[in-house]
Every structure is written in structure tokens, then in C-alpha cells.
Amino acid sequence: MDSRTATFAKTRQRILDATIKLHARNGIFGTTWKDIATEADVAVGTVYKHFPTLDQLVPACGELLMERLRPPSPESVTEIIGGARDSEERLRRVANELFAFYHRGGRHLESDLRERELPAMREWEDYLRNMVAGFVREALVEDDPGDDAAQAISFLFDFPTFNAMRIRGMTMDLAAETATGMALCWLKERPAEHVLTNTIPEADKG
Structure with a gap:
């Protein structure tokens, strides 16, 4: 040079x-x-x-x-989960890895509504959301919750959720445990899916 x-x-x-x-x-x-x-x-x-x-x-x-900042990559999920077989431990390892990255990123990962309109920011946030969802699906592969359920659970492992828990004084370990526990609780207690119809309730007829 x-x-x-x-x-x-x-x-x-x-x-x-x-x-x-x-x-x-x-x-x-x-x-x-x-x-x-x-x-x-x-x-x-x-x-x-x-x-x-x-x-x-x-x-x-x-x-x-x-x-x-060294964000985890989608290809690293197998290494992150390691030999854990239990869904709780697999999710916990995912949470620990993601939350450690969020902690390193800090304010660099924050953005407002206007900034999210920038193409580079949209691309980054899409990548991050897809990566988190992929990690969650892999952690719960034995439970096979389906794509919709995996997407629903994934918000618990997103940066805004982590940030909110940290603002409220949670340690990183407690934040990871909380996200993992809430995800497993939702999976266990989620209501059966209902098929929407055009049926008019009896009280509204007439």
C-alpha cells in the first residue's frame, strides 16, 4: 500500500x-x-x-x-446450542448468546422510527429478526411449535425486549432466564388455534 x-x-x-x-x-x-x-x-x-x-x-x-461487536451468525446456532437436548437449556443458551451480543452493542443497536426507514437499517433489522427466529426454531426443534409459534416466541429474544428488561434493572442472567421461562410457559399454556368463520353470533342475529 x-x-x-x-x-x-x-x-x-x-x-x-x-x-x-x-x-x-x-x-x-x-x-x-x-x-x-x-x-x-x-x-x-x-x-x-x-x-x-x-x-x-x-x-x-x-x-x-x-x-x-461480533454478532452471532445463523451458521453458529449448532455450536451455540452444543449438546443440549432439553428445550429449556437449548433456549437458555440461545438467550445467553443473543443477550451477550445485545449487551456488547448497547446504544449502537438502538434506532428510532425515522432511522428504520433507511435501507441499510431495514436490511439489518430484517436480518436480525430472521436470525433470532431461526435460533428459536432450532432450540425448539424437538417441540416442533410451527413457524407461527416460533415467530411469536421470538420477540422475547429480540433486542427491544432485552433492552426493556435491562432498563428495569434485570441482570443479563435474569433476563435470559425470564425470556426462556416465558417462552416455555407460553408454549405449554397457549390456547388451541381457532378457525375464523363468518358465522354471526346468535346474540347479533335478528
């Missing part, structure tokens, strides 16, 4: 580091190119040269952030 290329790469890295820091503090739309330039100690034009739009800046930040 020649000196010019190395300088370009270092400047880009400084911009990304500054942006990640500011996005965690102020949000994506609360951060301006001027803010980034000041934090990175570069000219505003330099920021625009590297990242002309949010559609280029946000994915680059996300890629770097995920390298640092």
Missing part, C-alpha cells in the same frame, strides 16, 4: 470511527456532516468525498461496527 492509499484509508477510518461515536450519542439524523468532520478533525468536504450520502455512510459504519 503506497503512502497516498494509506492516508486515504486512515482518513476513512477516522471518519467512520467519529460517525459511529456520534450516531450512538445523537442518532443518525441528529448527526451532521459538520459534526463528523469536527469529531474526525477533517474538513467537511473530506467527509463528503468519502461518503457523499447516508446510503453510503450508514452501511460502511454498520459493517465496521459488526466486525467489532
